Amino acid sequence: MHTHASPSGASPPGAPAFAVERTLGRLGKWLRLLGFDALLETECPPAKFPQRxxxxxxxxxxxxxxxxxxPERAAIFIRADDPFAQAAQVLRELGLSACDLRPFSRCLRCxxxxxxIGRQQARGAVPDYVWQTAPGFGRCPRCLRLYWAGTHTARSLERIQRLFEARP
Ligand SMILES: [Zn+2]
Known part of the structure; x- marks a missing residue:
């Protein structure tokens, strides 16, 4: 959980949701990191994926x-090999900007x-120095994994900003 995430952690209204083909798993994780609902084919029973x-x-x-x-607009053909360039392509093709993202608001696994969650709920479940210094905590409702603002945040945000500069 990060201080800049929306309070509910939910995607903004009208945010696109994705179904991600087997070979594009790392792109799917990138989209989750940016806050989008991204269903991975590899995590879905084979018969269910086309339906979803x-x-x-x-x-x-x-x-x-x-x-x-x-039909047109039901799918995006991904050209690049690199997941970062793939994510940049998706954002570009859908005309999304930084304010459409909710970085670190979604469980990467689920x-x-x-x-x-409140600070007291996180106590004992995270290292002491984290509990003392992190501005806020969040929890995945399914796997119960805890999230908090870490030292990687500034670097990750810089990288996210570069998604919008990596225009071919
Ligand atoms: Zn989870």
Missing amino acids: CGEGRILLTRTRRVLAAL NLPIEA
């Missing part, structure tokens, strides 16, 4: 055959919004 794609999710694919079979 139809639930208003934008399919991210590297398969032209799959792309051709779908794809669920992180819920804010």
Whole structure:
């Protein structure tokens, strides 16, 4: 959980949700880090994945055959090999800007919004120095993993900013 995350940790209204093809797992994790709902094919029962794609999710694919079979805007064909460049492409194609992101508001493992918890609830569950210094804590409602603002935050935010500069 980070101080700049929205209080509820939820995506802003109208935020796109994604279904991410098997080969694009690292891109999917990037999108979760940015706060987007990103369903990974690798975490979904095989029979269920195509069906979930139809639930208003934008399919991210590297398969032209799959792309051709779908209505326009239902899928994005990912060109780059590097997950960072792939994430930049998705943001660009959807016309998203930094204010559409909710970085660090979603559990990277479970794809669920992180819920804010009180300091007392975090006590004993995180290292003492973290408990004393972190401005706030959050918890994934499913895996119960704790999140807090760490030293990596400034660097991660810089990297996120560069997503919008990495325009080919
Ligand atoms: Zn989780």
